[in-house]
Amino acid sequence: MAKTDYIQIRRELHQIPELGFQEYKTQAYLLNYIRSLPSDRIEIKQWKTGIFVKVLGRKPVRLIGYRADIDGLPIKEETGLPFSSNHEKEMHACGHDFHMTIALGVLTNIVENPIDDDMLFVFQPAEEGPGGAEPMLKSEIMQEWKPDIIIALHVAPEYPVGTIAVKPGLLFANTSELFIDLKGKGGHAAYPHQTNDMVVAACNLVAQLQTIVSRNIDPLDSAVVTIGKITGGTVQNVIAETARLEGTMRTLSAESMTKVKDRVKALVKGIEAGYECECTIDFGSGYYQVYNEEAITAEFMNFIRSETNIELIECKEAMTGEDFGYMLKEIPGFMFWLGVNSPYGLHHSKLNPDEEALETAINMITSYLQFKGNKE
């Protein structure tokens, strides 16, 4: 695949971001491309809005997996790029357009120059939520085509093009979504004493939730409680009967997540008592931590140092979440950050990764697979 081709593919995918399990145009686009490859070496299976592609090796001993996530975010794009999203309310603001393009580039290279081992390319829906990795892993297809090793990448706006950041062991946090609905008694803005104001209750709860990290978690541990969305009320002179908080929680261990959830429940109980209202908590979907298998990751790091001109950064763990963690829980492998150099970070409406990173990634991953898949 020529450089101009994969830049074109990235831009076309960038224009059609779709939310989790609604990636119909994306799936059709990917299938159209994959079906244009020589078919004697590939088998394609669809799973919901995702795709599995098995590439037959020359003398396979193992099945090597490569996963790319395919969904976008509910963000209105503000990059001003000529190939901005065609969907007014959705954007590839987490780089999944890059992830898919890189997977297609590597897939093309491996079909054209097969390695010894078989390969499984996994185009996974719904990484941003509600989570496609776990059900995809449990699917009959992936139980039959279960890789012996699996790898994936995530774009990193904070690192320059030509760099990779990775570490053995814990890379990404445990996550849980958080939705809290508050119901009190609304009424006239001038008669607060006759109401239970859910805007005041919700604001108070947001402030109290901040104390979980500062007062309940060991300072030498780490956690995040973020409320990203707050809604409530109808108009400026009516006291709100309902309010809703939407957020996410992150921890470095499953035990800390249990503690954070217990504190959320306790604080919500306090709000119910204090404001004489009713609250419901929904912890939504949660992701298992991304834990890189030590030996395979160390070998990959040595490969990058000795066989490529890519700068290797040994990074710290991050509080991002990734449902790829479920795959790594059952299959040894690793995830790494790919430097894409954007002043705006992940989930920002102006995220604009540098397309030069596409070539870096496609070439590097192809070489690594040739090294790994022809080795034993």
Ligand SMILES: CC(=O)N[C@@H](CCC[C@H](N)C(=O)O)C(=O)O
């Ligand atoms: C890499 C990345 O940004 N992943 C997302 C995963 C979101 C999981 C879920 N919807 C949640 O918000 O907890 C992230 O926000 O870290």
